Amino acid sequence: MIDPKRLNHAEDLLDELNRRGDCTAVVEKAHAAYHNWKSALQAFETLKADQNAATPKRKPTDVEKNRLAELSDAVKTAKRFVDDAEQAYRTALLYVPNIPDPKIPTGADASGNTVFRTPSRPVPEFAFEPQTHDSILERLNWIDTTRTARINGSRFVTYCGLGARLKRALIQFMLDHNTHAGYHELSPPVLVNRTSLTGTGQLPKFDADLFHCTDTDYWLSPTAEVQLTNYYQGELIAEASLPIKLTGYTPCFRKEAGSYGRDTKGLIRLHQFDKVELVQLVKPETSDAALLELLNTACGILDALELPYQVVTLCSGDLGFSASKTYDIEVWLPAQNTYRELSSCSLFTDFQARRANIRYRGDSNTFVHTINGSGLAIDRTIAAIIENYQLADGSVSIPKCLDRYMSV
RNA sequence: GGAGAGGUACCCAAGUGGCUAUAAGGGGACGGUUUGCUAAACCGUUAGUGGUCGCAAGGCCAGCGAGGGUUCGAAUCCCUCCCUCUCCGCCA
Numbered sequence: 001m002i003d004p005k006r007l008n009h010a011e012d013l014l015d016e017l018n019r020r021g022d023c024t025a026v027v028e029k030a031h032a033a034y035h036n037w038k039s040a041l042q043a044f045e046t047l048k049a050d051q052n053a054a055t056p057k058r059k060p061t062d063v064e065k066n067r068l069a070e071l072s073d074a075v076k077t078a079k080r081f082v083d084d085a086e087q088a089y090r091t092a093l094l095y096v097p098n099i100p101d102p103k104i105p106t107g108a109d110a111s112g113n114t115v116f117r118t119p120s121r122p123v124p125e126f127a128f129e130p131q132t133h134d135s136i137l138e139r140l141n142w143i144d145t146t147r148t149a150r151i152n153g154s155r156f157v158t159y160c161g162l163g164a165r166l167k168r169a170l171i172q173f174m175l176d177h178n179t180h181a182g183y184h185e186l187s188p189p190v191l192v193n194r195t196s197l198t199g200t201g202q203l204p205k206f207d208a209d210l211f212h213c214t215d216t217d218y219w220l221s222p223t224a225e226v227q228l229t230n231y232y233q234g235e236l237i238a239e240a241s242l243p244i245k246l247t248g249y250t251p252c253f254r255k256e257a258g259s260y261g262r263d264t265k266g267l268i269r270l271h272q273f274d275k276v277e278l279v280q281l282v283k284p285e286t287s288d289a290a291l292l293e294l295l296n297t298a299c300g301i302l303d304a305l306e307l308p309y310q311v312v313t314l315c316s317g318d319l320g321f322s323a324s325k326t327y328d329i330e331v332w333l334p335a336q337n338t339y340r341e342l343s344s345c346s347l348f349t350d351f352q353a354r355r356a357n358i359r360y361r362g363d364s365n366t367f368v369h370t371i372n373g374s375g376l377a378i379d380r381t382i383a384a385i386i387e388n389y390q391l392a393d394g395s396v397s398i399p400k401c402l403d404r405y406m407s408v
Numbered sequence: 409g410g411a412g413a414g415g416u417a418c419c420c421a422a423g424u425g426g427c428u429a430u431a432a433g434g435g436g437a438c439g440g441u442u443u444g445c446u447a448a449a450c451c452g453u454u455a456g457u458g459g460u461c462g463c464a465a466g467g468c469c470a471g472c473g474a475g476g477g478u479u480c481g482a483a484u485c486c487c488u489c490c491c492u493c494u495c496c497g498c499c500a
Contacts, residue, residue: 041460045469052469055481057427068480236457365457 001093001354007034016099019106019316026095033089040085044078051075094204098351100316101325107315116327117311120303123332124388130334133386134266136396137163143267154264155256155271157379162406166385166398167274169405170378171249174276174301178375181297183247183278188227190250191218196230199356201322201348211253211271220253224277225372230356232281237360237368243282243290247375250275267379268340274378280371281358284350287369291347295327298343298375304401307384308332310339324349329376331384342380345373 006013010031017023051071060068105114137143142163148156159167179185194217197203202210202222211220221227228246237244252275263269278297282290295311302309314326323346330339350367352358359365389396398406 038460041469045460048470049468051480052428055426055428059426060480065480070480072480 001351002096002099003350003354004034004089004093007031013099016102017097019100020097020319021108021317023097026092026097030089030092030096033085033092037082037085037089040078040081044075044082047071047075047078091204094198094355097321098319098324098348100319101347104313104319104325105315106317108317110315110318112315113312113318113328114315115310116313117299119308119310119332120299121306121308123308124334126334126390126392128392130387131390131394132266132335133333133383136386136390136394137267137382139394140396142166152271155269157267157270163382165406166382166402167378169402170381171274171276172405173304173402174375174378175247175249177301177304178247178276178278178297181245181300183245183297186228186231186246186248188224188231188248188250190221190227190253192221192226192230193217194219196226196233196356197221199230199233200226200352201355202226205321208257209255211255221250222254223252224248224250224275225279228277228279229281229352229358229370229372232358232368233356235358236365237281237358239283239360239362242360242368243280243286246277246279248277250277267383270379273380276375276378278345278373278375281353281368282371283360283362284366284369287347287349287371290369291325291327291345291371294371294373294375295329295345298329298345298373301376301381302329302331302342305381305385305399306401307381307388307399309342320344320346322346322348322351324351327373329373331380332388333384334387334390340380340384342384343374343376345371347371 002013007027007030010027014024014027017027051068054068054071056064105112107113134143134145138145140163141160144158144160148158151158175185191213194203197210197219210222213219227250228248231246232244251272253272256269256271259269267273278294280290280294299309299311309329309331312328312330314323314328319326326344326346328341329343329345331342332338333340348370350369352370353367358368358370360368385399386396389398391397
């Protein structure tokens with residue numbers, strides 16, 4: 001949520017927001033609803049002050065009672081107006097995206113993204129035609145999509161034998177890496193409530209992407225960002241405990257509605273996947289540096305795995321709804337002959353903190369800035385390892401840093 | 409899932425329809441007096457916050473788990489929900 005006071009200068013706000021694409025409609029709606037609420041509030045508060053002044057300390061006489069009853073009716077009517085107006089204004093505000101960082105490039109879509117860090121190492125050269133990760137994994141019996149399709153349908157995977165061990169090893173390795181970088185490990189539930197999803201910005205706008213339990217208001221979390229960021233929901237944090245750095249492994253669930261036909265094979269786009277997440281809650285003045293630190297932690301995992309990657313800065317038009325600045329880490333996939341997103345590291349400024357009401361006790365009580373990124377997506381990392389580490393004889397080797405996690 | 413008990417400030421807790429919650433009383437914390445130094449004793453401080461109006465000083469409104477309702481008036485009565493605790497059932 002943006003600072004509602006910015007609606008007082010809606011033209012300036014629009015100048016900044018329209019770098020994403022046309023936001024006029026949502027801003028004008030929020031702007032109108034905001035002023036409607038304020039005038040309703042002022043009318044109510046005046047009446048309420050009258051009522052408070054007129055209410056006697058003892059039982060009122062019948063004459064007084066008539067006048068008090070009138071006042072009471074007027075207050076109730078005014079209150080109803082305020083409540084409706086407030087509901088409308090808050091809802092409208094939930095649909096206004098975050099303000100893009102002034103320093104990021106302006107662009108309409110992914111073609112406007114710029115390279116922030118050039119490839120970390122040369123891409124591997126193969127003396128043979130590199131195979132796709134799914135064909136290799138299937139042949140090695142490290143995954144079984146045929147049986148999984150019977151149990152779950154498409155966009156699910158079962159890891160088998162060494163494949164399952166590799167997944168477990170990667171989770172372990174990444175969590176160790178992140179805790180060594182100073183992140184506190186949490187292992188949260190994967191069912192979350194509506195309030196938390198609203199706090200981090202998935203709801204109300206993006207409910208079509210989420211799995212929702214039909215008989216309760218529980219949702220399957222699409223990313224541990226939800227659980228880790230909302231861990232401090234509603235809290236007033238002591239200044240001395242900032243920055244808070246959290247990491248956690250969870251399964252993640254996404255409907256992937258609207259991506260029919262895209263990445264149907266392999267591990268790139270699944271309804272359920274595994275991810276190790278990095279989250280930071282920081283003081284506003286340190287958030288730019290903290291984003292880079294978090295990015296470096298995520299990149300450090302790929303360095304250790306010796307996988308080639310590049311980092312791009314998302315342009316204004318490609319930015320997610322809640323983010324003000326995002327760096328995508330893209331790993332090289334030889335069979336696709338391209339870099340694919342493996343982690344998205346974003347600064348949300350106070351946008352999520354306002355929605356989730358996370359503040360810290362400083363000179364005044366201020367909203368923290370939130371930052372998160374994958375560190376890393378497990379299944380896509382497996383895809384990258386398999387494709388980059390494949391050998392001429394059809395087998396694959398395993399990154400050296402995983403040896404101690406893969407041994408029996 | 410069933411039966412019961414709770415949720416008031418940093419913690420415990422009194423308040424059960426009107427006397428603006430300066431929220432009684434403890435505890436803890438902090439400051440002071442006293443002291444060679446500690447402890448004790450005594451004195452004091454410990455409501456913070458959100459919103460709104462205002463250049464400001466300051467005014468006003470809302471806050472007793474959350475949301476509704478009853479009432480001229482609700483921490484207090486009623487309803488729904490959340491959470492904690494005890495017992496039973498079920499289960500990993």
